[in-house]
Amino acid sequence: MKPFLSSLSHRFFLALGGVLCLAMLALVLIARYQIMPVLLEDESQYASTELDRAERAIGAELRHMGRLVEDWAWWDDTYRFVRDERPEYVASNLYDSTLETLDLSLMMFVSAEHRPYWIAGFDDDGDFTSCAGLMPPCDWARDTVELLLGTIEAGLAEDTHTRLLAAPELALVGLSPIYMNQEEAPPAGWLAMVRPITPMWVEQLRETTGIDMTLETLAVDGAPPEQSLERLSPTRMLASRHVAALPATHWVRIAADLPRQRYQSSLETFRFALYWTGGVLLVTLIVVLLLLERMVLRPLREFSRFTQHLHRERMAASTPEALLKRRDEIGTLAREFQHLLEHQQQQEADLLDLSQHDPLTGLANRRLFDERLRQSLDESLEAGADVAVLMVDIDHFKPYNDHYGHQAGDACLVALADRMEQCLGKQGFLVARTGGEEFSVVLPDTPLDEAHRHAEALRLAVADLALPHATSPSDSVVTVSIGAAARGTSHSCDPAALMRAADQALYRAKESGRNRVELHRRAIADSAQG
Ligand SMILES: Nc1nc2c(ncn2[C@@H]2O[C@H](COP(=O)(O)OP(=O)(O)OP(=O)(O)O)[C@@H](O)[C@H]2O)c(=O)[nH]1
Numbered sequence: 083m084k085p086f087l088s089s090l091s092h093r094f095f096l097a098l099g100g101v102l103c104l105a106m107l108a109l110v111l112i113a114r115y116q117i118m119p120v121l122l123e124d125e126s127q128y129a130s131t132e133l134d135r136a137e138r139a140i141g142a143e144l145r146h147m148g149r150l151v152e153d154w155a156w157w158d159d160t161y162r163f164v165r166d167e168r169p170e171y172v173a174s175n176l177y178d179s180t181l182e183t184l185d186l187s188l189m190m191f192v193s194a195e196h197r198p199y200w201i202a203g204f205d206d207d208g209d210f211t212s213c214a215g216l217m218p219p220c221d222w223a224r225d226t227v228e229l230l231l232g233t234i235e236a237g238l239a240e241d242t243h244t245r246l247l248a249a250p251e252l253a254l255v256g257l258s259p260i261y262m263n264q265e266e267a268p269p270a271g272w273l274a275m276v277r278p279i280t281p282m283w284v285e286q287l288r289e290t291t292g293i294d295m296t297l298e299t300l301a302v303d304g305a306p307p308e309q310s311l312e313r314l315s316p317t318r319m320l321a322s323r324h325v326a327a328l329p330a331t332h333w334v335r336i337a338a339d340l341p342r343q344r345y346q347s348s349l350e351t352f353r354f355a356l357y358w359t360g361g362v363l364l365v366t367l368i369v370v371l372l373l374l375e376r377m378v379l380r381p382l383r384e385f386s387r388f389t390q391h392l393h394r395e396r397m398a399a400s401t402p403e404a405l406l407k408r409r410d411e412i413g414t415l416a417r418e419f420q421h422l423l424e425h426q427q428q429q430e431a432d433l434l435d436l437s438q439h440d441p442l443t444g445l446a447n448r449r450l451f452d453e454r455l456r457q458s459l460d461e462s463l464e465a466g467a468d469v470a471v472l473m474v475d476i477d478h479f480k481p482y483n484d485h486y487g488h489q490a491g492d493a494c495l496v497a498l499a500d501r502m503e504q505c506l507g508k509q510g511f512l513v514a515r516t517g518g519e520e521f522s523v524v525l526p527d528t529p530l531d532e533a534h535r536h537a538e539a540l541r542l543a544v545a546d547l548a549l550p551h552a553t554s555p556s557d558s559v560v561t562v563s564i565g566a567a568a569r570g571t572s573h574s575c576d577p578a579a580l581m582r583a584a585d586q587a588l589y590r591a592k593e594s595g596r597n598r599v600e601l602h603r604r605a606i607a608d609s610a611q612g
Pocket residue numbers: 475476477478479480481483487488489490491492495517518519592596
């Protein structure tokens with residue numbers, strides 16, 4: 083089985099998949115370390131703004147409280163009342179419906195000597211009590227009264243002063259010095275008003291601000307963190323802020339339950355962008371792979387199939403037309419490959435030609451002659467036909483060479499080869515140069531007598547060339563001696579035996595004076611039989 087990575091498409095798939103994963107990882111990291119912190123910071127600012135609004139709303143209530151306490155404190159009747167000059171003040175002003183109307187749980191008049199002068203308010207059971215000082219039945223107000231007296235003594239209430247009260251109950255407190263016509267100090271006393279922070283009051287604040295807030299008391303040593311943000315769920319968060327209150331060790335915690343709408347919508351937008359980016363990258367990956375498959379891999383596979391076919395079949399095939407026609411790099415490669423292929427095929431043909439032909443005369447060489455003779459013998463045996471061979475040898479060629487030179491000897495060989503080719507080659511017989519000055523001819527489907535006629539014609543044709551041979555002891559021109567043998571239909575023999583028979587006939591021709599044809603008429607024995 084081929085390894086997975088040996089395929090280009092697999093490698094591209096892995097590489098592009100890797101790029102896709104890296105891109106997605108980069109997006110996730112950007113989201114985690116760049117976008118999310120910005121979103122969370124934006125959310126913190128939103129929470130801070132909402133807490134500011136809540137605090138401003140409470141501040142507005144406190145200012146309203148301040149104006150109310152000032153109105154009463156700077157009223158002449160109040161001034162005279164705390165100076166013991168208007169005893170009917172209590173009966174005409176300090177009754178339960180007054181406090182109910184003003185939404186107060188306690189009103190306290192303090193004398194210039196910092197003593198509770200008059201206390202009016204609702205006790206823990208909601209009963210209205212009114213007392214000339216801190217005494218029964220106004221004992222329920224002791225803690226608040228002492229806390230407020232302490233504040234006045236600490237000099238905090240030289241001007242109108244409002245604070246949140248955290249204990250003993252959650253309330254708004256307004257303190258103001260009592261003056262006649264807003265004259266300057268010393269004041270005739272102080273007036274304190276306490277407005278309880280009831281669930282209804284908080285509900286009103288929620289409606290006014292649109293913020294789902296709660297207020298609660300917190301008693302801690304030291305200052306609590308000014309602001310905190312707790313993300314309760316993907317959709318809700320709890321922002322809280324601590325506001326200083328009375329007594330000094332206490333704080334009022336404003337907690338706002340806020341929607342995480344902005345964060346959620348930003349997150350949604352980002353997720354949308356992320357999914358789209360991922361989707362686009364994925365589609366790009368698929369398109370790139372498809373294009374790669376179509377434009378590169380498929381032609382390459384076709385090319386590879388072609389070369390495998392070429393290798394297997396060893397045939398003179400041509401590169402597929404579709405590849406040759408391409409205008410891209412693969413087309414260039416295919417055309418270059420085709421040039422190489424043609425060049426190689428040409429070289430192979432040249433080599434084959436060289437390996438089968440004699441370079442001097444261009445005739446078939448011994449290798450091709452042997453091959454063709456064996457083929458002719460096999461075919462004629464099946465067809466029941468004769469096969470004849472001629473062995474042709476130039477007479478006295480050594481003296482020719484010696485006299486005219488080797489080059490002239492070569493020219494003589496070429497001239498004789500041409501003549502033999504004209505004489506017999508044109509008739510379809512294979513003429514071969516099988517030795518230095520020796521030629522052989524194979525004559526398929528030719529009985530010995532007919533071979534004799536061809537041999538005789540050849541001998542005369544050579545003599546007709548009239549190539550002068552001044553040093554020949556037997557003639558004045560170049561002549562040849564020919565030995566002929568044939569394998570009849572009645573018996574079989576191997577090529578060597580047939581050639582030996584022809585050679586014996588040639589020997590006799592030489593012995594008998596040369597420039598003649600001799601036939602081997604006896605039965606030819608196979609080489610194996612000796
Ligand atoms: N020029 C040339 N001479 C060749 C070539 N091949 C063989 N020869 C010569 O052919 C001659 C053959 O001589 P021999 O075999 O002695 O016989 P011959 O002189 O032809 O005499 P007979 O065959 O008996 O008639 C030698 O001198 C070789 O050098 C060749 O390619 N070119």
